[in-house]
Each structure stands twice: as structure tokens, then as C-alpha cells.
Amino acid sequence: MGTDRVVIGKYLNGTMGLKVSMPGYSALNDDDSDASKFSFNSQWNDLVKIHMMSVVSSYTPITTGSVTHYYIFFPNLGYKPFVEIRRVDGNKFYDDGPASSNSVGYGGPVTSNSVEVNPIASLLCVVYKIPVPVS
Amino acid sequence: MKRVIIGRRSLSNPIKGIFISPPGVDAETAADDDLTLNISDNVNQLLSLGYVTSDITLPLGLSRTPLVFLTSRFDLSPYYGYGFVQGPIRPSPYASTNAVLVGETVYYVAAPACSTATVNANGASVTFDVEVRTDYAIYRNALT
Numbered sequence: 001m002g003t004d005r006v007v008i009g010k011y012l013n014g015t016m017g018l019k020v021s022m023p024g025y026s027a028l029n030d031d032d033s034d035a036s037k038f039s040f041n042s043q044w045n046d047l048v049k050i051h052m053m054s055v056v057s058s059y060t061p062i063t064t065g066s067v068t069h070y071y072i073f074f075p076n077l078g079y080k081p082f083v084e085i086r087r088v089d090g091n092k093f094y095d096d097g098p099a100s101s102n103s104v105g106y107g108g109p110v111t112s113n114s115v116e117v118n119p120i121a122s123l124l125c126v127v128y129k130i131p132v133p134v135s
Numbered sequence: 136m137k138r139v140i141i142g143r144r145s146l147s148n149p150i151k152g153i154f155i156s157p158p159g160v161d162a163e164t165a166a167d168d169d170l171t172l173n174i175s176d177n178v179n180q181l182l183s184l185g186y187v188t189s190d191i192t193l194p195l196g197l198s199r200t201p202l203v204f205l206t207s208r209f210d211l212s213p214y215y216g217y218g219f220v221q222g223p224i225r226p227s228p229y230a231s232t233n234a235v236l237v238g239e240t241v242y243y244v245a246a247p248a249c250s251t252a253t254v255n256a257n258g259a260s261v262t263f264d265v266e267v268r269t270d271y272a273i274y275r276n277a278l279t
């Protein structure tokens with residue numbers, strides 16, 4: 001018999017909701033105070049929301065004086081969000097380190113609707129609906 | 136108050152899906168951003184989350200290439216005050232052969248070796264080439 005991976009309705013403690021467990025764990029019987037055993041539990045107060053996730057290979061150049069900067073634009077959030085940028089090369093994904101010595105990382109300054117990037121061939125860009133402090 | 140809706144959102148809202156709200160919030164009427172879960176549109180899903188410390192191939196069993204996010208725990212010892220600490224650096228570190236910290240800008244003394252993840256056979260598995268302990272998050276591609 002398989003493991004109960006999804007519970008919709010009444011939990012064993014009488015609470016109503018929806019729970020989905022990770023492989024090898026029971027959504028019905030395992031301790032749901034250990035979040036690592038569950039991929040979802042409607043009792044959680046919140047989940048991180050993603051505003052945009054995309055592999056980008058075309059960047060918007062903006063030249064100021066003799067210097068050109070490159071940007072990825074996204075729908076304006078009204079606040080400066082937390083953004084993650086990674087290098088992608090075909091089916092190979094890189095961590096967040098710089099490309100080489102004397103070079104910069106791939107992500108730059110963020111505004112409410114853009115992130116400046118180091119314009120290599122392809123970048124994986126994720127914009128989270130998480131405001132970051134603005135000094 | 137409804138906290139879990141499977142099907143039509145409400146009598147006045149014909150959008151169908153799965154809608155779950157946090158305690159104290161009505162899933163029928165809450166703004167989308169206030170929901171804990173809203174499956175009514177093309178969405179990304181977090182398939183797997185974990186960390187690797189050495190080269191390894193993990194089965195995924197997918198038929199499409201997912202998106203893989205890697206965050207390495209770099210050695211922060213080049214930075215004043217962070218000896219013997221490992222962790223991510225935000226913004227992503229700059230690399231330089233001689234600078235360490237200038238003003239508020241962090242420079243890495245030399246480019247740290249990068250961990251990578253290669254997705255095999257359109258999502259059948261993923262092979263990690265690990266340089267330092269690296270956290271990974273694997274997302275299913277947005278539906279198109």
C-alpha cells in the first residue's frame with residue numbers, strides 16, 4: 001500500500017485544510033511541524049511569491065555618456081524587490097560566483113522594474129515579491 | 136470564511152483553480168497577493184530543495200528541462216570580520232586579484248570556483264559538479 005501523500009479535508013487533529021507531503025512521508029500521519037516533510041500545508045501563513053522567472057538572452061541597453069549598461073525589465077512592483085541572477089549555458093546552470101578574476105557578478109543594481117546585468121549569452125532571472133530595505 | 140477552495144473561486148468570480156488563504160483571510164475575497172496558494176494560472180513549482188557537498192547525480196524523472204538555482208556557500212575569510220565563515224554573498228561577489236573591500240562594495244580576492252548543475256536528457260536527472268557546499272532549488276518550467 002502506498003503512502004498517503006495528499007490530504008484534503010480534515011486532518012487527524014480535526015483541522016480542515018490541504019497538505020501534500022514529500023516523497024516517503026505521510027501527509028496524514030507525519031508530524032507537520034517539520035516543514036521539510038511537506039511540499040505544502042494550508043496551515044502555513046505564507047509562501048514566497050515569484051513575480052517573474054525567466055531565462056533571458058536579450059537585454060535592454062541604455063547608454064549614458066560613453067558607458068552602456070544592460071537591463072532586464074519586469075512589470076513595476078512599486079518597490080525594490082529581491083532578485084536572483086544566474087548564468088545559464090544550454091542545460092548547464094551556474095552558481096552565483098563571478099565569471100573570472102577581475103570580473104563582476106551577473107546581477108547589478110535593482111529598481112522597482114529593472115535589474116542591471118552583466119550581459120552574457122543567457123541568464124536565469126527570478127524576481128521575488130519580497131521588498132528589500134532601501135537606504 | 137473559506138480557507139481552501141477547489142474549483143470556482145466564488146459566485147462572483149468564475150476563475151477556477153485551487154485557492155488557499157492564511158488563517159484569518161477569506162480565500163473567496165482575498166487579493167491574489169494575500170493568498171498562500173493560488174493555482175489558477177501558469178505557475179512555476181518548486182520541485183526539489185536541498186544542498187550538495189560533493190559531485191552527485193540525482194534522478195528527477197522529468198521530460199522537460201527544469202530551472203535550477205544554485206547558491207554556493209563561498210569562503211568569506213577574505214573579508215574583514217568574516218573569518219572561518221561560509222555563506223552566500225549579496226550582491227553576487229565581484230572578483231579582483233587585489234582588492235577586498237572598498238566602501239560598501241565587496242570584492243572577492245580571486246574568482247571562486249563555481250559549482251554547476253547539468254540537466255541530463257531533458258530532465259531525467261541532474262548532475263552537480265560541486266566546488267563548495269551548494270544549495271539548490273529546482274523549479275518546473277512555467278507552463279507555456
